[in-house]
Each structure stands twice: as structure tokens, then as C-alpha cells.
Amino acid sequence: MMVPVRFEWQIMKVKIIITPKKAVLDPQGQAVLNALEHMGYDGVKDVHVGRFLELELSGDKASMESRIEEACHRFLSNPVIEDYRVEWEE
């Protein structure tokens, strides 16, 4: 059987993980923590509920890195309440 040729190697993926700042009240995280405790999952100290974004890029890391950082800071996260982490897919 012939495997169709795919050109996905051209697509660069970057993952962005946005979490509430530690100082900010995180009612969702609290609710999940309480639920875990109720369900008997001991040993969980804290929960932070954030957002996960996956961006598909047409360029490479070198050309896009600073612009992605900027987008995270300006738009994708709100620096008043959130931290973000960018993970480039190898």
C-alpha cells in the first residue's frame, strides 16, 4: 500500500501554556483541588487551571521566536493576571 506523501515537516508547531499568576485567586484551581481531595486523590498540594494553545507556523523558530513572545505578552496572555510558557516542538 502506498503511503501518501505529506509535507507536514514544513509546519512548525509551538505550544503556549498560560497559567494564572501565583498571587491571583484561582477559583477553578481551588475547585479542582477540592474535588480531587473529595475523591480521595491525596497528596495534591495545589492546582492551577490555565489554557493551552497550539499554534501552527509556516516559518521556523529563528524567524518567529520574538514575534511569538510578543504575541504572548500583548494578546494571548494578560500579564496582569497570567504567566505564560512557550514550548517549541522539536
Next chain:
Amino acid sequence: MSDPKITPELIRQHNLTDEEYQLILKQLGREPNITELGIFSVMWSEHCSYKNTRSLLKGFPTRSSNVLVPAGEENAGVIDIGDGLAVAFKIESHNHPSAVEPFQGATTGVGGIIRDIFTMGARPICAVNSLRFGKLDSPEVRRLFRGVVAGIGHYGNCFGIPTVAGEVYFDESYEGNPLVNAFSLGVLRHEQIARGAAQGIGNPVFYVGPATGRDGLAGAAFASQDLTEESAEQQRGAVQVGDPFMEKLCMEACLELLATGAVAGIQDMGAAGLTCSTCETAARGGTGIEIELDKVPQRGPGMSPYEIMLSESQERMLIIVHKGREDDVKRIFDKWDLPWAEIGFVTDTGQMVVKHHGEVVADLPAAKLADEAPIYHREAIEPEYLKETRGLDLHSTQDTTDVEGDLHALMAWPTIASKNWVYRQYDYTVRNGTMVHPGSDAAVIRVKPDSLPVLSEDSPNRDVIPPEKYLAMSVDGNGAYVYLDPYEGGKIAVAEAARNLACSGAVPLGTTDNLNFGNPHNPELFWQLKEAVRGLADACTYFEAPVTGGNVSLYNQNPKGAIDPTPTVAMVGLIEDPSHITTQWFKNEGDVILLIGESLDSDDPYQGLGGSAYLKVRHGLKKGLPPRCDLTVEKNIHNALRGWIAQGAIQSAHDCSEGGLAVALGECCISGESARHTPHLIGAEIQLKRAEQDRLDALLFGETQGRIIISVPSVFVGKITGQAEVMDIPVEKIGTVGGKTLSIGVDKHQFDWDLSKLHDAWFNSIDQIMES
């Protein structure tokens, strides 16, 4: 790619019977292909064709001098409210999708009904809902309840429509098969009524709204099957996802486009999506329609014609535009950043022709498909269980010895308790129209000039500023009554809705109903349906509240059996003057409390306790016969009450329903509320008379019909009782508003309740169950 062969197995998977397949062969004169089979399967599902119920629904009154668009003609009925204005309203169910995925099931239910309303050219101005769940002690029920309420809230709040009223019952019969019935009402001028007909040969057909994906494939067929344990899991992929933001834009764009006069016909893509909208518009127009699926915006590659035609992606509309006016569509939908595509045109062939890559993939007679589904006259047999339920001997249950405890328990019973946990999640103030907020017998909405859809530039009425109008609406339906006596229960559902409207000062205009029943192939369940429809029809006729449309949801069962048969009745009424708007809670110390109606129906062998909340809560029984509903008496009472309201005599009016007189009195004392944590508690001193044969529990908690508690300034008492005597309406002075407790005296017995304790039991009951 070649189409699969049509096998008996495939036909069965499409929920078509052999007999139905033979009819298809006869109509086509050939074998259908897979796409055509799919199209027949959804068009001939109960959801789209009413094949099992059409013969029954004919009994409903559908006309009155106010009806502008009657039931069945379009997406929703339209009723005149005077001064060139009209209302379009309808109720629809999304029970099965909500059982599988409560949040999305509920959102798409709300989205669907709102689309039905603006498809008529009306601007939706409020939403109402009627919900049924199993008992809240089950975590699974709580999950469904939480998800459905959040979903309804999410859609309405984001869309920007106030959710102003509703009702929720909890009963084990709905376990695993919740009922989610959503109602919406819109307003428009007579000249703005839009039609869902494909008119004008050669007119282009536009698709507007988001791209088509594989969402909810065959949802209409899915809604017409029994819900089994496996189906919940299997069908998860069939549930659509709602996007209220998209629908809000879509509505604004559609209303703007309708005002240009460019639209020849408009239809939403609800159940059975593109299939239903194309063949119904062609059938209504007496025309044909031809579309090319390549032009339909698609979310992913490789969708088959079958999938595109049957997809139930949400927030999509089909618009037929007068030839030459294509640019209006483009301009307006571009302004709102909405996708649009010209996908076909109107023909004179009477055929619905679907092409894919230029090849014909379906060629079917539109009118036959839409209007000539098989009609079944199902067998109806009076159910066996009635022998047992009717065998209840009241003497075998002891009369109450704990009246105080009874009332506390009833007030805290989730079906009776305050639904603030629900409506505090619904935006009910948006659009500045809500005059009576959730929590009274009926919601009241005002129609302002800016509530109406924008008029076209060249309308002669552009400078006419219509007067404000006041609409009341209520939704009711007690499944236990219908279970015990479907005919009487059906009547009561309508009578109670009418009574709630009367209490708010309104005259009924029309009704929309949602029939939630079990599998129609079961003769006992079909008997319930048949009898309930007869009761609904008789009562709607009597109250001159024609049925303007609605929905039938069958196959509501769980592995343990069918749900309690539950017709939900939403009634809309008009209030002549804003000073007539009346709420249920007591207002002023010193007002006199009068009971309109007989305190106890002495001809009822169960004294109003049959099917009552009291029997259920305190004795665990769903038995007996429901209270009798005398339509003549009801109507006289409603008319009299409206007269007294118009005279300015009435401070509050509240009907006695679940929980009877004592619960109604309790609600009059504690249900007023001005803000968060600011209840308006006001006591009452009541003295009741009891005939020798009357049970104490029946007097206090029996649900004898046709009773309303009013409070009036003492100067009006003589006038009211005098007029009541002339009109032969029983009115009795039962007490006075005031004090810090609810005190009820019966003969020599005296019962007292602390208002804040009673309020806490009633107000916080559901919150405590849901948030602990």
C-alpha cells in the same frame, strides 16, 4: 469512491421500516442512493414529519382572530398584539442531546429555538425554559442539572437575550432522560413577517453562517429513538456544539438583510440541516431547488454529500434572495464578518436536486419528501398501571399530625423550592425589558419601540412610533397529574398557565406546547399521548388560546421505562396597562387576604391530594386521581381577577398549585426579594374553616384547582366580595397580611412558622444540594 449498496441492514440503521422503504421505492420509481436514503430517513423521522402524532395534533385549536401565521405553516406561529405589532413564539425540546452532553445539548436547544424566531423576521426578546430531572440525590442527576442550567445560561447570556421564566421538576421518572424544553418569543411588525418559502424561479439560494462540519450527524433521527444505556456513550459524537456569539451576529445580519427587502425566503438549518431547509422551502414555495455542495463552506476536507446534507452544524441559515439583490447579502454579511456562499437557485421542477462535483447525488420530489411522510394511527390502550393508581384508598393514609414539619419539608422540596440557584445563572435584565423578574407566577416583558427589528428605509411606517406593549408568559406542566389521568392532567397544564397569566394581569393570546412522551409503538404510552392531547386541546379552546406551534418529543425513556408523560405548556398573554402588572408576594401590612375559589373540592374523592406534592413528599405515593379541573369555573375566576386588577384593587395574586394553600401562602410571605441577600419577608395571620369530612392535610396541602390567593387593601374587600357573589364566584376572607410569622389557624388548632426559617428552607434548598 463508490456508494454503499442499499441493504436491509442499512435501511434499518436509518430507522426506516420495510413499509417506509417500499413507499420510498414507489415515490421515486427506483432505488435511492445512500445520500437519498439519509435524506428520507431524517425527513421522515418523527422530529421532522410528526408521522406518529400528526393525526392527534389536528385536534388542537390553531385559529383565532389574532392568529396571523397559524401552527405548522412556518417555523413559528405569529399572533397580532395590536397597533401593527405581533409576536412570534415557540417551544422546542432538546431532551436526548442533553442526556448525552448536558451543556452542549442545552445550548443548542436554546440556539435552535432562537433561530426559529428570528427566521420569522422577529427580534427575539426573551427566553423561557421548562426542565425535568431525576432526583437530586443522584450525582449523575446533579451533573446533568448543573450542565443544562450552565448551558442555557451560557447561550442566552452571551447572545444577549433575557431568560425570564421557567420551571423545574425533579422526579425519578426523568432519571437518565431529562427534559430540556426551550421557549423563545420575538416581536415584529405585521409587515415584517418573513416566510420560509423558495419563491421566484431563478432566484439565488445563499448559505450563511459558519462552515459545515460533521456535527450532530443525523441528530433528528437520533432524537427519534429510545435512549438506551449504550446510546448515551455511542452517540456522543452526534451532539452539536453551540456558538451563541456566531448566532448573535447571524441574527443581526439576517434582520438587517430582511429590512433591505432583498429576501424572498428564509429558513434556518435546524434538525436535518441543509436537507430540511432546502426541501421545506421548495415544498412551501411549490417550486424546486438545486444546490451544488462544492459551494457549501466546509470545515474539513473530504466530506461526502451524505455528511454535508445531514450535518447539523449550528447557526446556519438558508436565504433565497431576489435575483439582482445578491450584493446586499455580500455587503451585510461581510460587515458582520460572517461566511456566506451562493450555493444554488430556485427551479420550477418541484425537485430537490443536489449536486456534488457537478454530478447529481440526489434528485427527489421536494413536496413529497416534506409533506407526504407516512402517517400512522397508532394503537392506544388504557394502561394497566391506572388500575393500581386509581385504587388508592385515602383512608389508609393517616391525616397529618405534623403540619409545621409538612410545610417545611414541602417548601424545601426541590420541585417547590426557590429556583434562584437556576435563574441567578441567567441574565434576565439585558435589553431593559423585564418588568417582572423570575420568581413570580409569570414573567412580564415590555415591548419597546427599540425591541423591534429595524424597518426598511422605504417603509411607510418608518416614522410611526408604536406604543409600548406588555406581555406575560408562563410555562407549566405537571407530569404526575398526566401520568395519573392524562386527559385531566393535560387540561390542568393549560389551566394553570392561564391562571398564572391572570394572576399577573394578562389575557391569554396563544399557546405553544411541547409533548414529551414515551415510545409511540407502545399502545399504553400512545394512549397517554392521545388523552393528554385531548385535554390540552379542550382547555386551549376554552381559554381561547390557540396553539401556534410546538414540538413533539417521543421515545423519552430510560432503561427502567417511560418518563411521566409531560406536556409542557407555554402561554403568552397581553397586559393592557402597565398599572395592571401584578406579582405574587404580599406587599403591605394590614392588607386583607382573600381566597378565590373553593378551599376544597368536596366532589373529589381524594380531596385534592391525588398526585399531590404532599402525598409524594410525606407518604412516598404517586397515586390517586389528580384534582378535577372545571374549565368554566377557572375561566370565570380568571376573568373576575383581571377585572379586580383593572380596578386597582389587587396588591398581590398567587395561584395555589403544587403544595396547595399552605405552600402558596408561604410563598406569598417570603418570595419577594429586592436584591442579593435582601428578601422581603412579610407575615400573615390566617384562619381557615374546615368541614367535618375534610382532612386537615387536604385543606392545607391538597391541590384543588381553581384557587388564587389575593391581598387587597381593606377598603376593597366589600366591593370584591359583593361582585363575587353576583358572578357566583366563591371568595372567602381568610386573613390579614402582617407580623413576623406565618400563622394558620384551623378550627382550634394553631400553626406558626418563623419567616426567616421558612425562607431559608425554601430559598437555599437547591443551593445546598448543588454546592455542598
Next chain:
Amino acid sequence: MTQVDTETELSTISDQGNASKFSFGVLQFPGSNSDQDCVNAIEVLGHEAHYVWHKEESLGHLDAVLVPGGFSYGDYLRAGAIARFSPVMRALADFAENGGLVLGVCNGFQILCEAGLLPGALILNRSLQFRSEFVHLSTVNSGTPFTKAIPADQLMRVPIAHGEGCYFADGSTLNEMESHGQILWKYATAQGDLEDHANPNGSVHGIAGVCNKAGNVAALMPHPERACQEAIGSADGQWIFRSLIEHLKDAK
């Protein structure tokens, strides 16, 4: 009773002549849904209101701008996060920079915070649920264009309707805001007490509304524009719009 006073006084005010009609702009984003309520409120007070579409690059001549409630862009990503990049927001920033009066309500508050025109941010209600109910507001600073007409000790009974209305700012920002009088309204009980149970969403210090340092841009989560007529439950919201109108008159 407070409410009765409000109604009597307010009715005399709206009866005043229309000699000087002010022109209010109401921004319209895709998904705005309290825009019409803002127009309705301004018209009830006898002034003019115009919609300004989000794609407009200029505001034209306006005396004040209202940023209405709703779910702009469906509140996707974060409430207000996408709307702040609309073309009209640049014009709004210029308008505010030049001292123009801007009042945001609900989603408008979220947008103004996202745009950096107001300090802090709005996060999910502590209950994790949407909240729709009437609350009482106590005015903390009555010396601003948004509060100057509100009589001392006048509580305002207004509705809230939001899922993300929990106000947050860090400690140093809050200190600075307090020292500049930027906290305008707090949630109160019916008796006017600033107690925790009066706070419907978990906002820090029970804050319901704030303004910028210059004092010309303000916003609140509750909906005063839905409380300008007794017919729909309360007319207390008029006090805020009357403050704006009074300020515009004084500035003339």
C-alpha cells in the same frame, strides 16, 4: 425610603429642558449586547446616544463614550481580549488621552482593563458561575465626573450579570489606586455595610468599579444602564449618568 426619594428627585431632573443635549457614543463590538440598554438609558435622561461600530477609526464629535456590556467576540481567549484590538479602540485611547469621558460597563470594564486604560483585571467569579442578581453599590469617592451627582450615603440598587467580574489588582497597584481615589464603588449590603457576603463575585476589597489616575476613564461590573427606570426594577443607575451630564455641563 431611599428608593422613593430617588424616584421623585430623578423625575424632576429628567423633566428639565433639553437646551443642552449631550452626545454620547456607544461602542458596538460584535457580541455587544447591552449596547441598546446604554442608548436607552441616555435617551431616558433626555440626551442623545449614537452607536459607534468597532471598525470605525474615528469617534467623530462626542461628549462622552460608553463601552457597553456583552460578550465581545464571544469572550473567546479572555473577556475583552480581542475587542481591545478593534480599530475603534485606538480612537478611544486618543479620546481618553485628551481628557474625554469614558465609562465602561461589565464587558466594557473588561475591555478597558485589557486595553490598559484602567488598572487591574477581571477574572472568573469565585463561585465559578455566572451571577445575575440585584446588588447594592456604595460610592467610595464622590468627587469624580462619574459620581459627583450621587448624594452622600445614597446606595444604588443595580443588577449584575457576569461570569468574569472578580476584580483583581496586586497589592501595590491597589495602594496606589486608593491613594489616588481611583476606587469608585464597592458592593454593599442593603444597609450600606461593606461586608463580605455583599460581594457577589469575590472581587478584591469588594471593588465594583474604578477609574484611571486622571479620573476621566471609569468602569464598573454592575449595570447602571439597566437601572434607569422604576418600570424595570430600579432607577438608581441614573445617578451615575446624571453625574456625567452634570460634569459635562460644568465643563462647558
